[in-house]
Amino acid sequence: MSERVLLRHRGIPDYHTIEVYERHGGYEATRKALRDFQPGELVEMVKSSGLRGRGGAGFPTGLKWSFLPKQTEKPVYLCVNADESEPGTFKDREIIEFDPHQLLEGIIITSYAIGCHKAFIYIRGEFFFGAKVLNRAIEEARAKGYLGKNVFGSGLDLDVVVHRGAGAYICGEETGLIESIEGKRAYPRVKPPFPATYGIFGSPTIVNNVETLACVPHIVSRGPAWFKSIGPEKGPGPKLYCVSGHVERPGIYELPMGTPLREILYTHCGGIPGGRKLKAVIPGGSSVPIFTANEIDVPMDFDSVAKAGSLLGSAGIIVMDDSTCMVRALEVISRFYHHESCGQCTPCREGTGWLHKVLRRLEAGTGREADLQLLVDISDNMMGNTVCVLADAAAMPVKSFVSKFRDEFVEHVRLGRCPFRPLGEARRAAAAGH
């Protein structure tokens, strides 16, 4: 196993306290950044490191920062997206709960780089413990003078506010998140304008993922060349992979960006339990196209996974063995997007529910073969036609499941029941309509 950077807290008790954190070199990166560099130099440093956003889209972080207006009367805000909600994704949570000061360092350095004096951490409502940990860490940092007035004697004034969400997937979409911070219903905004010019309360705003910001202090302390040397040149760095489902050792793995999916599953996670065979893997959270067992020889970085027909997304790897009913699995996924669509745009509001209803009847054995084409039609009509990408997130798995596991869907129609369920249970499910 390679060196742990983002997960270096593992095995060290009380790493979340500022004492232990500093004993292991904590806040040195921030001290260095604020002492030795001009803000513009830090932006250039992050640009040259090749860091790409870890929230899912993989947008170059330094480039995003440079979209801020050069001259503005308005305050500039940094907002940390800690609304980690994509099914199969649980990496930010570990950073927040066990290494909050690493995130705070990222926030302080980034705020200095972009001229921000008030940063928000928008944290998923269910992360109640995480919010407590963060608030405690913020108090510790403030007591030390690392937050507040004149941080590290640099002249930077900075406050950090933890804002808890109230339980909606759509709040992870950056403009939905901004609306939510403003106290409104989290309807994603029509773009343009983008947050860098018109964000929180109409002010220039940078929204970055937790893991993205956690990379920043390491880039400062070890240099952009070090960061770029890890994994592929276009999108390098240490990466957290969340593995769940049918593997011997599910969990979070820190590995170089671009580690092959097969290696992650079989070397690091110990393979498929119970002597069963791998059937399929979702590589980047429930919203991305699925890989079959034959498609796992792919380096897990943004460009390679995209080239292979899926997306690295949030690196939430969901593993399914041959006992899994793919119709059932897709029904569960579509139920999630049906539940979470904000309802703003017509294709998503109506399409997510329609997909779910069609899948429900297919799984119940009451579907028709024409439903397969209907699923593809609905998905095609949703994709690319909405304000945010939730519609695509709901449609992409449907299209890939139906095309790659078509036989299983047809089998459900032919048998009039789910072949993976015992006959009695399948009949009861059909009678109940789900």
Next chain:
Amino acid sequence: MPKVTIDGREALFEDGLTLIRAAERLGIEIPHYCWHPGLTIAGNCRMCLVEIDKVPKLQIACNTRVTDGMVVNTQNERVKRAQQSVLEFLLINHPIDCPICDQAGECKLQDYYMDFDKKSSRFPVEEKVRKRKVVDLGPQVVLDQERCILCLRCTRFLDEIPKTSELGVFERGDRAYIDLAPGKRLDNPYSANVVDICPVGALTSKDFRFKARVWYLKKTESVCAFCANGCNIEIYHRQGRIFRFRPRYNAEVNDYWMCDAGRMGYRLIQGENRSTGPQVRQGDELRPLAWKQAVDTVCTRLKGIREAGGDGAIAGILSAFATNEEAFLFRRLLQHPPSAGEDSRSIAGHAWSPPDAYGDDLLIKRDKNPNRKGLEALGIPTTPDAVERILEAARRGTIKALVVFGADLVAELGREQVEAALEALEFLVLIDLRRSETSLYADVVMPTSSFAETDGTFTNHAGRVQRVWQAFPPPGDAMEGWRLLTSLLAGLGDSTEWGSAEEVFAAMAREAGAFSGLSYQTLANRGAPSSAAAKTA
């Protein structure tokens, strides 16, 4: 100026213009639900998706600004498929209860379905999401949540125009619905505008629903007469009956909106209390008689009183509900024959508003008279003491004959205020559209038109002269005001012939400085500032 090609047609547009507006200028309608020209952009219905060269995804025309060299296609196969699919999505959970829906005939779901979709449903009826069907929102509006397409025009209107925010969105996804915020009622003075802007049958008017199918109704352009603002409206009517008023766009006056009070005003100008034929007093009773006899009676009496008592024995009170044409002819009637020097015959404008009249900074004026400025432009004073001076002269017996046009003095000023004056008169002529309390004192009653039943003009609070059109003739034997007054003028020996309200306006434009340079052609359907207003502007 960016040069843009839309559907093969190249044109220049100003910077910042949205595609939906640019296309409109070329006569290309891009279908839309959520976009409304008077509200902020929501971009949620996705009906206005268009294809732009070199842009991979379809873009919404409502939020895309023109840029130089942009090439746009609004009707190719890809765009059509997107429009079809949005319609299909909108209809899967829609109840499709058009046969019992008031919006039928003016519903954008129906219209666009016929234009773009025309496919049968792929969605089983029993799986439709059920929501509440009859939600009482307030005095004007009823909501059907199942018909709603969540375009949010209503919530944006309430947030942005009256700024009262009574409605909000609750729940999410296909369970989302519009409802009242806790503890609120949709009862602001502009609430019924949400019915007009609702593109489907979700928000309907309590007053109008189930009264008529809209395709049976005729539409006549007009101006609301229930305050001094002069909001531009459309009158929807059939066979001499008005079914509703709706606002008509005029950026100079009311944008796209009107108030609820004005909207309900149509009820005041039709119904049981309209007088439909001339009447003459015989003892305690008013008896019907023919127009010719009525005109003869009035003219004979007025001539007799003038001969006996001189010019000062006759006076006139004219309501500020009269049109400019009526006011012009009324003044001419009272000043006939024209006197050489200072005219001692009194005319007062009765511009009455209830003492507690509501007004605000949006559209509603405290002055409830549509034409006070017009009367003033013709030299007719509209202060309360002008009316009081005439009443006082009547009480003293100086004024012996009074012609009242459109004013219910008894009801509005109070019986105790006016009774002595009216009883002291030798002769009272009342020209009005309603059977009013004042008619109890009248010797001759002459029924006339409401503003919906005549051509004419009003001058609003800002001095803007605006036309009204005759939607249908006055009821029964009632006569348009300008026609009635010209017949009285003829009876008094004024030989001028007037063939229409337009001819009256032309004469007024020649004689009265405030109207100089204006004509029915120049006023058209948007109106124009009077010369006086134009000078001060």
